[in-house]
Amino acid sequence: MKPKNVYLLLCALGLAIPYSQFVPWLHENGMNLALLVRQLFANRISAFFGLDVLVSSAVLVVFMRVEGRLLRMRFRWLPIIALCTVGVSLALPLFLYLRERALEGPEGTAYRGVAPA
Numbered sequence: 205m206k207p208k209n210v211y212l213l214l215c216a217l218g219l220a221i222p223y224s225q226f227v228p229w230l231h232e233n234g235m236n237l238a239l240l241v242r243q244l245f246a247n248r249i250s251a252f253f254g255l256d257v258l259v260s261s262a263v264l265v266v267f268m269r270v271e272g273r274l275l276r277m278r279f280r281w282l283p284i285i286a287l288c289t290v291g292v293s294l295a296l297p298l299f300l301y302l303r304e305r306a307l308e309g310p311e312g313t314a315y316r317g318v319a320p321a
Contacts, residue, residue: 208308211301218293260292268299277306 233239245251264287272280279302287295 206304208301208304211297211304214297215294215301218295218297219290222291222293257292261287261295264292264296264299268295271303272299275303275306277302 244254268283283295283299286298
């Protein structure tokens with residue numbers, strides 16, 4: 205299986221798995237941001253995971269901006285929307301999918317190594 209296809213599969217999982225927990229919570233509690241933050245930081249281990257995701261998100265934004273600009277990727281704004289609406293679990297594989305498409309070049313033949321000038 206090509207990496208591009210694996211990334212698409214991971215996009216689907218990255219959307220479905222987190223939302224399988226978030227949608228029922230949202231249905232139960234509504235868009236109660238204060239409760240969301242309170243539950244996210246309810247103890248040290250959940251705060252650890254929450255902060256890890258926040259730091260990973262910031263790192264991912266920097267990486268996507270640099271790499272996306274370097275490769276002149278099309279639709280490089282799409283993973284930012286994915287990051288804000290779902291999270292790293294969707295944004296990263298989506299970015300990697302778009303990156304693979306950019307590396308394939310216009311004729312579908314991969315050019316790796318030096319980015320286009």
